[in-house]
Amino acid sequence: MFEILKLSPLFLGLNTQEINSLINNRLHQIRNFSTNEILAFSGEKVEKAMILLEGRLRGEMIDFAGNSLKIEEMESPQMIAPAFLYGPQSFFPVNLSALSNGKILIIYKKEFTQLLSDDQRILNNFLNIVAGKAQFLSQKITFLSFKTIREKIAYYLLNNIRSGTMIVLLNQSQRAMAEMFGVARPSLARSIGELEEEMAIHWERNQVEIINLQLLKSILGR
Amino acid sequence: MFEILKLSPLFLGLNTQEINSLINNRLHQIRNFSTNEILAFSGEKVEKAMILLEGRLRGEMIDFAGNSLKIEEMESPQMIAPAFLYGPQSFFPVNLSALSNGKILIIYKKEFTQLLSDDQRILNNFLNIVAGKAQFLSQKITFLSFKTIREKIAYYLLNNIRSGTMIVLLNQSQRAMAEMFGVARPSLARSIGELEEEMAIHWERNQVEIINLQLLKSILGR
DNA sequence: GTAAGAGTGTCACATATGTTACACTCTTAT
DNA sequence: ATAAGAGTGTAACATATGTGACACTCTTAC
Numbered sequence: 001m002f003e004i005l006k007l008s009p010l011f012l013g014l015n016t017q018e019i020n021s022l023i024n025n026r027l028h029q030i031r032n033f034s035t036n037e038i039l040a041f042s043g044e045k046v047e048k049a050m051i052l053l054e055g056r057l058r059g060e061m062i063d064f065a066g067n068s069l070k071i072e073e074m075e076s077p078q079m080i081a082p083a084f085l086y087g088p089q090s091f092f093p094v095n096l097s098a099l100s101n102g103k104i105l106i107i108y109k110k111e112f113t114q115l116l117s118d119d120q121r122i123l124n125n126f127l128n129i130v131a132g133k134a135q136f137l138s139q140k141i142t143f144l145s146f147k148t149i150r151e152k153i154a155y156y157l158l159n160n161i162r163s164g165t166m167i168v169l170l171n172q173s174q175r176a177m178a179e180m181f182g183v184a185r186p187s188l189a190r191s192i193g194e195l196e197e198e199m200a201i202h203w204e205r206n207q208v209e210i211i212n213l214q215l216l217k218s219i220l221g222r
Numbered sequence: 223m224f225e226i227l228k229l230s231p232l233f234l235g236l237n238t239q240e241i242n243s244l245i246n247n248r249l250h251q252i253r254n255f256s257t258n259e260i261l262a263f264s265g266e267k268v269e270k271a272m273i274l275l276e277g278r279l280r281g282e283m284i285d286f287a288g289n290s291l292k293i294e295e296m297e298s299p300q301m302i303a304p305a306f307l308y309g310p311q312s313f314f315p316v317n318l319s320a321l322s323n324g325k326i327l328i329i330y331k332k333e334f335t336q337l338l339s340d341d342q343r344i345l346n347n348f349l350n351i352v353a354g355k356a357q358f359l360s361q362k363i364t365f366l367s368f369k370t371i372r373e374k375i376a377y378y379l380l381n382n383i384r385s386g387t388m389i390v391l392l393n394q395s396q397r398a399m400a401e402m403f404g405v406a407r408p409s410l411a412r413s414i415g416e417l418e419e420e421m422a423i424h425w426e427r428n429q430v431e432i433i434n435l436q437l438l439k440s441i442l443g444r
Numbered sequence: 445g446t447a448a449g450a451g452t453g454t455c456a457c458a459t460a461t462g463t464t465a466c467a468c469t470c471t472t473a474t
Numbered sequence: 475a476t477a478a479g480a481g482t483g484t485a486a487c488a489t490a491t492g493t494g495a496c497a498c499t500c501t502t503a504c
Binding site for chain 2: 145
């Protein structure tokens with residue numbers, strides 16, 4: 001187990017020996033789960049720190065009519081819902097179910113807080129994890145708040161130029177990109193086509209060449 | 223100063239005496255600023271914990287063309303950019319400028335981490351602050367990811383029903399609500415009008431009565 | 445009471461995006 | 475080499491939302 005934990009972001013920089021003594025001197029549990037088991041319901045209070053040791057989990061957001069909206073998968077080793085262990089809305093944001101058999105390490109919140117106090121490296125790691133989540137979400141909101149597809153494309157390209165060049169490498173299909181933008185695939189293709197006609201960019205399968213940087217920037221300035 | 227800090231979320235539950243000794247035993251600075259002074263630029267590394275003691279600040283997001291996009295104001299006493307002190311993207315997300323004269327308490331990151339280690343109440347408070355930010359953003363994303371105005375209205379209403387009733391109290395104008403939804407004001411009014419025609423809701427100045435709860439829920443279930 | 449301004453309902457029209465469909469190209473497994 | 479499937483470009487049409495305008499109501503300050 002401690003070999004696995006050593007690979008998790010929470011225990012970054014600690015050796016197996018140190019992890020062993022920090023965990024074993026402290027109340028904890030191992031919980032085994034099997035495929036399709038439901039580990040937590042959306043809205044349930046988060047009272048324990050949970051670290052996925054083995055197996056795969058799925059978080060599923062459920063709407064008012066009971067349909068699933070967004071789905072996110074998680075692999076080990078990783079903390080589960082780190083941003084929901086503290087804070088005023090300390091409830092699971094999703095239904096958590098098992099995609100395979102596996103194991104979770106459970107540490108109750110009070111013990112976990114003590115653990116953070118006891119080892120400053122773990123404290124730093126945890127703060128990095130939670131702040132990282134907040135930063136990711138903040139980035140995503142910036143993105144979602146652009147209204148037109150043109151703006152999203154421009155923003156994406158300007159943020160992904162290889163430094164010193166006018167090239168953006170694409171590591172995903174238009175289909176995946178459309179999904180990330182929250183727009184329909186043909187609509188994305190149409191907007192790309194328009195930008196090409198305007199000689200702003202030259203879009204190829206795997207990379208985009210920026211032809212008129214100024215024009216691209218002006219799309220983002222209202 | 224310690225009287226002011228006692229009111230800040232970070233020092234919740236500590237008395238003036240305790241705050242005094244925790245701060246004074248530790249490297250810190252007080253920085254005075256005056257109106258219109260710029261305290262930090264977007265993209266600058268965040269290396270210190272900063273707590274606004276007096277005065278008002280404005281965070282301004284700047285786009286690629288140099289125009290300001292979103293603006294947020296902050297009042298004392300409050301931590302500045304708590305979610306950006308740790309994490310992989312530890313850079314100011316906004317330009318930070320002063321709306322008035324005032325004072326900031328500055329504690330360098332290393333010292334601040336030590337402070338979190340030393341007092342578990344402060345640790346808990348800080349974790350609550352950062353997790354709270356993440357939760358707020360997560361909530362906002364849920365909201366932004368509804369595509370139609372009907373969906374946003376339905377989601378908003380269902381989340382704000384006074385428990386045990388079929389009434390939602392409105393504490394903001396349609397104008398403000400449209401801005402929060404990221405849509406145009408007349409478009410919001412039109413969608414409201416449609417929902418009224420369908421006998422789903424009865425919208426008055428200050429409150430909304432839900433007439434057909436089932437219909438409202440079905441809007442969110444695709 | 446009255447004037448001014450904010451809030452609201454509504455309209456005609458412009459625009460952006462979604463939907464569905466199809467053809468074409470590229471990649472990959474066999 | 476070929477077939478199958480994914481990725482892409484494009485079109486016609488449907489729909490949702492934005493824009494700008496105007497009238498009306500409500501609130502508030504004087």
